[in-house]
Amino acid sequence: MSRNRVIQWSTMARTWWLFDSKYQCPFRSAEKICMYLEGRHKPLYHPLSDVGDHVVVINTKHVAMAEELWRKHSFDYDTRFAGGKSRTTAWQLHDVDPTKVMHKAVYRAGPKNLLRPTLMRRLHLYPDERVPSEVLENVTDVIRQIMVVPRSLDSYTEEELKNFPILFDWPEDHILYKRPPPGEPAEELTGNTKQQAAKKK
């Protein structure tokens, strides 16, 4: 059997990638997604040759934006008719359709030519982890996340919490003053963790 034939099939195949956008920045992850949609992850890339892949994005509902962008970032639209200008803030758009923010981010990051609509058609966005089986069957590989997802305090075990390295501790004679409610005497508090533990005992 010809081995090179199969190699050629595998190089020219259009692969399906999965991307989990939970707690990821939509704009920065869109740049990476566009790389795979255009085919810039392949050495035989050319802008006019159709070498882009499909990307399935899940958890677009849980996408995260920096600082106050949810409140302040707005998507402007103009229908080019009288009174056609409108402005929607990010949180409003996200309420209406939780995939729209990601869609717009990828649209913005894509090439600004007539090939962009075909790229967008190869992008599949889902707000949750529920993806139709017909789509999931095609998915073969995973795009790594851009931002480190921080661990919540609940996920740490007690052992890990005990053994976590102490970066800073108050000196032993340091007293934190806590203003008492009127009428009650002040409670002497120390910031030092060792003294606190000794006090508890």
Added chain:
Amino acid sequence: KFSGRGRNCYVIGVNRMLRAMRFSTKNYALKSETLDRLYETRLAAACLEHGMNKTYFLTSLAENDINLNRETLSNLAIYEPRTFQSLVQFVKERSEEVGLQSRVLGSVHGTESRGILDEVKKHRWSTKSRTDEVD
């Protein structure tokens, strides 16, 4: 290419021909620029496959007197992938020899997926290790 009266009338056709020739002379530099940019994107993809930074790869090749231009490198990456892999391997081994074991090498997408605990252990911020060093 020549439509309308440009096809049949000399004076009009000549002017259009001269314009075309002017553009073709300007295109020599532009063509090499656009092709170089294409080769660089292809190299970036090939380096990503092998878990390396493109700029690091190119600079270390130049430092070690491997004077392959971007065109040949990208063609190697497409048609001779194992040769390209050997070049990447050379750069990795050379950097270890020199003493530049950077975090950029060996990781496909950088260190974004590292956890906080790994970072802390790496920088040795724990009090335990400090006492060991003192002893």
